[in-house]
Amino acid sequence: MAPALPLRTRIFLIIGALVVINVIGASVMIWHTYRTQSVLSTIIEGNLTGYRSAANLEVALVNQKGFVTYFFQDGNHEWLRQLGEHRQIFRTRLEEAYHRAEDVHQQRILDHIEKEYERYTTLKDQVIAHYLAERRDQGLRLHPAVREHFFALMNTCEQYKALHAARIQEAQKTGIEQAVRLRLIAAAALTGGLLLAVLLSIILLRQVLGPVNHLLQITSRGDQAGGGGGNAVSALSMKVEGLLADVDKTHLELARSRESLLQAEKLAIVGKLAAGMAHSIRNPFTSVKMRLFSLNRSLVLDSEQKEDFDVITEEIRHIDTIVQNFLEFSRPPKLVMQPISPSQVVDMAVQLLRHRLKSYDVNVTIQRTQPLPEVSADPEQLKEVLVNLIINACEAMENGGRIDIQEAVDADDPAGPMALLHVRDDGPGIPERLREKVFQPFFTTKEEGTGLGLSIVARIVHEHGGRIQIDPAKGMGTTFIIALPIKE
Structure with missing residues (x-):
């Protein structure tokens, strides 16, 4: 029979498993979130834009309808000018759709739209030419063919729009599938976490709180205040606090004693060092001060040199004071x-x-x-x-x-x-x-x-x-x- 794992190892393994499950669940959720965001970006940036382009083509084509009839009725060339503007708008929309096409299938549909539009505009230009030449009967006979091309072109634009609508529905379906998958993963992670939590609770109850209660009973024999208000861990903590307080107090006293011993040792070293420094440093400075005093009485200095001389004298006196302060640390002078x-x-x-x-x-x-x-x-x-x-x-x-x-x-x-x-x-x-x-x-x-x-x-x-x-x-x-x- 294999030996049982230590309690601490088992607890750490369960906690580690909980952490791993949470990390994996969170990672998968984050990954699916980015995937969903990618799908939405595809919808917004690709399919919706293409869908809008198809709708714009339809609008631009519908806007061209009726101008030739208006011209036939009143002969105003302003209708022909507006027709030319809307033709240019249609070609611009078509060029934009070409730039946004994502595959060969879309390119083919746009090529078909372009060819149909060229035939449609050619027939319409013939009708306009007949009207301008006062051949109205011939222009009227061409009108049914123009209408057929118009509706065929509209049907092709509608196919192009339906293609993008289908892709939007497909992307929506993919997003729903990912959301369902994410919910399943989250449910599995939650179930696993709950099972591990129950297992951890059983181990804590049997192998942690049980021994704590037993230890509390031992430490509370003959003690009327050993109940701890029903909280075993709190009661045992109160029992141990007294011992810890005594240990801390003893440790603090030992640390103070050690610090005092170290301080006394340092002061003893300073005292010995100060005694040697008194003869090795102060005597030469005394000689230097006497020589400076003598030079000050005999030399004739200008104001700047006198100031420098005073500074040198004062700094030497300051150094002597520092040495004196070092000695004062071990043997402080009377104030x-x-x-x-x-x-x-x-x-x-x-x-x-x-x-x-x-x-x-x-x-x-x-x-x-x-x-x-x-x-x-x-x-x-x-x-x-x-x-x-x-x-x-x-x-x-x-x-x-x-x-x-x-x-x-x-x-x-x-x-x-x-x-x-x-x-x-x-x-x-x-x-x-x-x-x-x-x-x-x-x-x-x-x-x-x-x-x-x-x-x-x-x-x-x-x-x-x-x-x-x-x-x-x-x-x-x-x-x-x-x-x-x-x-x-």
């Missing part, structure tokens, strides 16, 4: 707090970076109605926050751009009145999945980044009793919002 308006710090940071902003082709605009109220802050540390944010924005905008610094006051903040600084760039922005990680130490998306800039920024802002966050609004660019408590 030198003093009352100062954040607007002053913004102006100092923009003035400090004016040459670098020009090199990045970045324009900075400050939106300020009036200077912000004073806060208790360390100006240098707060300036370092803005410098970091502005430089990061410049590096994010590879082809230049714009940075907007908007100042505002939030008097309704739950923590008290806050001075707000919105620093927005029009760069590519930070993906939503990375926004929670950018303030973590050593997290960076730059190839040569240290991952300390934004973590130092966050630490400085928090040490000032404020907060920093990324505006969650979607769109281009990134907006950092700094909130600092206003000094009472």
Whole structure:
């Protein structure tokens, strides 16, 4: 006896069969839909157009009847002119019918119509010639032959029209047959799907819900609240939720512990690295600063050279500050707090970076109605926050751009009145999945980044009793919002 297939395999096979039946049924229906559309297109574009051409031929032929009789009665040549116009219309309709002919049979009928029409017009021209020559008796004797040709020609046009009508009926019959076939296929697919659904229901009842009820009875022994309101799956889910909650809690605690250990290890490495950098980098910069100070006292410089000299001095001091900030990450310095308006710090940071902003082709605009109220802050540390944010924005905008610094006051903040600084760039922005990680130490998306800039920024802002966050609004660019408590 062959071994029974696993439950999951049987369920997947039945579901797969249902999907295949639905796909095949839908594909056949779509195919028949296109076939039906093709039939309708054939009717509209071919047979109906041909039918119309045959009708137009009849109309054009009927319109020629009577003009010679009118001319015979009153002798007005205007009737002959109108006859010529309608003859031209008939020939135009005949030419159109030739272009629309689809097979040899239609071509033969049109050839016969053309020959009959030539005989008909020839006889009619003879009648007109007799009338013009005042030989009315001879013209009247030719009239019966003209009428015979006219009716023969009408009969041929009617045959041509009947041919297209028959083809339209044939196409209609084909469409009806396809519709019946489509209904049969749909009924077969529906029956097969219902049978497979019944089979799947039996398997679920016997081999899924049965074991679930048995497991529920085992887990509910001695438990008065184990009924679950008659829903076995819901009751069993309630039993398992407690275990899953404990597992999730334990997993979360383990993850936090692991993160703390990794953070402590990183901080230890930073501390060792900072100790070496203090002697390897700061001492040469101290010597460079002393030499620059000496040169500044001895050299005679013009205004442009003096400006360049000041920029070099300021940039060296800035590099020294960055090294100091790197050391502060492992051994933060004590803040030198003093009352100062954040607007002053913004102006100092923009003035400090004016040459670098020009090199990045970045324009900075400050939106300020009036200077912000004073806060208790360390100006240098707060300036370092803005410098970091502005430089990061410049590096994010590879082809230049714009940075907007908007100042505002939030008097309704739950923590008290806050001075707000919105620093927005029009760069590519930070993906939503990375926004929670950018303030973590050593997290960076730059190839040569240290991952300390934004973590130092966050630490400085928090040490000032404020907060920093990324505006969650979607769109281009990134907006950092700094909130600092206003000094009472």
